[in-house]
Amino acid sequence: MMKLRVLFGVAGLALVITASAQTALIKKLDRYSSIVSQESDLIPASRKEQLTSLADMIISANLKDGNSSLIFTDETNSGVSQIAQAFLQASIAKKGLAKVNIFSAGNTESAIDKQAIELLKSAGFSIECNTNFKKNPHYLLNYSWSENRIMLFSKKMDNFQIPATNLIVVSLDGNSVNDSPAINNKQSIPYGVVNETTLKEIAREMFFIAEKVQNNQLLSHQQ
Template sequence: MKRKTLDPKLEQTIKIANELPISSDRKAVLEVLIQYIQKKVDQGEEVNLNFICTHNSRRSQFSQIWAKTAADLYGIPANCYSGGVEVTAFNERAVNSLKRSGFRISCKENGSNPIYLLSYSENSEPILAFSKLYDDPINKASRFAAVMTCDHADENCPFIPGTEQRIPVRYEDPKAFDDTELESSKYDERSQQIASEMLYVFSQVKNKI
């Protein structure tokens, strides 16, 4: 891994995530994403990943943020976006989980759909995060991989304009544990799983630069 300056708490989170086991079945799922990224890198083309879930509130946000962090850590140029088929809000429980992981988070705009700025160190470029449609102008409108992070969006979006490849990488929804004593631990568990898998994905990509 190319060395980046990380906040100590986030560095510990990443260390734990890198030690999580990934099953062979799951690696097979991730291999499709790895091959897409590798092909774009080999051809000298932009890597544009749009992580899509119905409400763009939990799993797709986790995926975008961890993918962008992993890409930067491994020195792979990649544009990481997220979106949904309905606009809601970046769920506060997910935001709090990322804070516990060690991300620096500030709120740029309040309201029903807050806009957050996240960074992994004092000098890293912030990631802009809020709930949006997958074709929001802030996302790459064409030549991207649609990475489907939930079964509902995957099954109910038969066609996504602009996508070069549709790649299902589904995750269980931590929403099932909202307002229970397991809420925080389950959000952290899902975030760490996604961190582990995104770190694995970008660790497998060979950069010619």
């Protein structure tokens, strides 16, 4: 895979951000993402400030640590946090952004809302249910035929897959994010109930974040 390495001199240190070649999304998802990517004018100015702040957190973590780990949270990790994880993963892949790791979790575990799964499918994601898990179904999600699939399932913050340090935690249900040694930064961008309107809002805003991160890398490269 083609790599683009961008060097920054900060306080005498060379910091590296790596950008990968852009990933081709599944055709239906690519069409959907192209539409929502052009709807940033529908995002309120105050909301754009919050999303830009979140993008800045990702950029800062990449500069400092060479990568960033972001986790979306809601109470049961069953709805909007799963949708946000899927769309930000797809958007960073489409923009060719490497070293941005995306997770989701909740304060408790619950089965993922089936409506959330159906909405993701309607946007173009390919999703297959693993029937070995009855109470808390696991879903294999594809956003590109050339990339590894994502395993979606409801989980708590203490799940072994969640990094133990330097997390950017994003609350999506308005609940406060508890302080923890693992948390590097935190942000709150609440969403409403799981429905088609919320799906589009999340998709639109995740691509907005990815574009902000991409633009920063391109600008830094030009300098």
